[in-house]
Amino acid sequence: MSGIQDAPDRTEIPLDGIGVTELVYPVTVPARDGAPQTTAAAFSLNIAMGKEARGAHMSRFVEILDGDPRLLSAAGLRTLLTDLVAAHEARAARAEIDFTFFVHRSAPVSGAGSLLACPVTMEASLGDDFDLVTTVVVPVMTVCPCSKEATGGPAHSQRGHVAVSIRTEGRVWIEEIVELVEDCASAPVYPLLKGDDERSVIEDAHEDPVLVEDLVRRTAERLDSDVRVSWYRVEAENLDSVHDHNLSACVERPLS
């Protein structure tokens, strides 16, 4: 449009990021069952820019995204970032992508099927190396062990959300993260439960009460034992039923 972006910048301050945010585009997400999921995703895309130029060519972010198949695999993201780096002659590029992924659920007694929606975020960057952090938010049920002990009977329960962020060597399916977290909660949540299913879930959940502390520690323990996981961060929030605020816990494995 003009030479303004390419003119030298007076301040000589390099930019850590320059790009677009809240750009919504259709994507395809690989799934373990072999049927990729198509949905809408929100993109933030940016590059690192040296002090030489005054501005980035903003249309190129959209141009590359529109030209890309937008398959959200590690290989697909690496291609997207490689194209961004090349188009901008940049040192580095980053993408953050938010979308909803559906996981098949079967009710424990009736076997009734339904789809559980899990928010997923992928944060990919390419500089000297390619890096990918995948975050899956898994809804679960928790029963409070303190109240169970204190009353000798009734205990309060609530919905919790566990956000697991991982870096991996080798593929880890979103579905695997969901299942791993559900094993660490008092019970999974299900979109569809018939009467006998609900009774079963509640009885099972009360047999295995967990603090929000237990929930993140158990999840961390499971991730520690998975050789494919090179880094993780687990953050859980319990939508406590005796309060209107949340109880939260967090643990992060240091980068080795």
Added chain:
Amino acid sequence: MSGIQDAPDRTEIPLDGIGVTELVYPVTVPARDGAPQTTAAAFSLNIAMGKEARGAHMSRFVEILDGDPRLLSAAGLRTLLTDLVAAHEARAARAEIDFTFFVHRSAPVSGAGSLLACPVTMEASLGDDFDLVTTVVVPVMTVCPCSKEATGGPAHSQRGHVAVSIRTEGRVWIEEIVELVEDCASAPVYPLLKGDDERSVIEDAHEDPVLVEDLVRRTAERLDSDVRVSWYRVEAENLDSVHDHNLSACVERPLS
């Protein structure tokens, strides 16, 4: 700034509303304990405009709000709307105002005090008459009676939010609405509960399990019996702990 707003409009289409939204300003809210609360509120202000003029003078909305004491009583809101009508020579004016109100809570056993934050919306309009609808969102705890019956013991519980909207003749304090709804739930929620308090709340809640249907019907019944309440709408959402979606119920008394 120019005569454009005052010029006749070619389309001859009257506007149902013209004004400002997402305007954040400090307000003072009367409280039952005599200590008014100061906080930030989000305003939508608009007027009905005939087909004569092309545009409204948008600066007057802010000018009047800035000049107003912004005391969110019925009288204060009537003054604000009267000023808006006069400044715009309008047929009608409306205000919608969102803010947080704090209610004192004492834990049931220890008596430990804390403040419970309740979202409040006031919708006021002035045309031929002055009208005011106040909506208070009250967080509560609900225990499921179906699961209690089915298991013969453990039952799931969750946080619920009950939005009560009322038109009144005579003053009804926000605090009264909160207390009324809490009476209709399995138990109130509290920001602060010590160990003995929590046990007491949980035991009480399990003695009084309610469906989301029960919650709105009980609340409606209480509002029906309050002669000051001339209209209401009750909407409850249970953040169900065995699902990641909510269960909701709604009942509205027709305008008589």
Added chain:
Amino acid sequence: MSGIQDAPDRTEIPLDGIGVTELVYPVTVPARDGAPQTTAAAFSLNIAMGKEARGAHMSRFVEILDGDPRLLSAAGLRTLLTDLVAAHEARAARAEIDFTFFVHRSAPVSGAGSLLACPVTMEASLGDDFDLVTTVVVPVMTVCPCSKEATGGPAHSQRGHVAVSIRTEGRVWIEEIVELVEDCASAPVYPLLKGDDERSVIEDAHEDPVLVEDLVRRTAERLDSDVRVSWYRVEAENLDSVHDHNLSACVERPLS
């Protein structure tokens, strides 16, 4: 799970709505180009319930949704609601569905293609009759005519969002609503504009400055002249660039 839902209700208060909210499920949306779009949508589903029963069978909402093809055409929505009414032996059923729809855009000079994301809401109900209101939010650009006149040159511009809600007799594509609104603004917005495109858009927009009042009136005028549209409501919000609050206007055609 138990007979609690089917037991008679003590209060004898009928419920205007009872059901589920924030239930996220995949959907398919018909598109004018013949290629239906697959995406994730948020559902609220509820039924009207008489005073006879204490509770609804909540699992049936999810069961029906999971069994349904979830094609968001008028016919598809009518089938969904018919199934809900039958499953609950209800007087009426309602669905509110939120999703993102993508519209193809070609830049005005270069012809560069991209996809514009538009939020869409469908509100369908079935009682004595079937009713469907479709709301499309269309992003546009507006240039202020007052500032243009006042300065004799520079004028401020901003992003605006126009929410058009319609009831129709005969099919109106989402794409048609988007195009209709874009004609009424100073200019459309585009995800992808190369340099010459951007100059063209800005020059065109400054040739056709509009107040937020003009924007809704022009849109209303266009809808008035479309024989397929039996009712509408137009709400526009300008993200004004000289303020941090929005300017809004609204016009609704009364139901005939």
Added chain:
Amino acid sequence: MSGIQDAPDRTEIPLDGIGVTELVYPVTVPARDGAPQTTAAAFSLNIAMGKEARGAHMSRFVEILDGDPRLLSAAGLRTLLTDLVAAHEARAARAEIDFTFFVHRSAPVSGAGSLLACPVTMEASLGDDFDLVTTVVVPVMTVCPCSKEATGGPAHSQRGHVAVSIRTEGRVWIEEIVELVEDCASAPVYPLLKGDDERSVIEDAHEDPVLVEDLVRRTAERLDSDVRVSWYRVEAENLDSVHDHNLSACVERPLS
């Protein structure tokens, strides 16, 4: 309530954070004009917990907050964190607090006064040392220099939000950050502008067009020259008027 929290934890995994989120409480914020502002704030409070104990005593977070004057000065935050560390016998404690702060604005020609609402976040931590990062989001107006050059006249403008995060040695008022950022934009935004004010703002803004890149670099340059600022991060988002997505830029000074 029980000894469960104090029991040893089987996993021996220390927790990086354990506490409460979305706890809304009234606060008082010091202001440069000597009149502290009272408003509602959202708190996240947590402590770092060793591997010895299974759980934290969650009621203590609320107990301390309720007992605290909640004056959001550096000294006030240090006291709050010191109390949290002591109550939990913890190695470290953290607080993140979100609220709205009002800044007085005078229109440039008429002098008409109004209040500009700025979102503020304070992130304080206490471990070996006390640390405080204050983030102020400043709304501004930007005019695009590329389109101005390309058309030789009309240029598009938009609202932008600049989030400035700083660590300081010595006090820096929120009001100073707002003024500093406004100097770096094409123009400030004002809640209240009369006709002559609006013309003046628009003419001034078109005299000083800035890219989002310029906006963050200019702000960084100003922060670089302020000896009180020991670290900063500047993130700007332009709500571009020719797109429905945002353009963003970011620069962070490394911790020395």
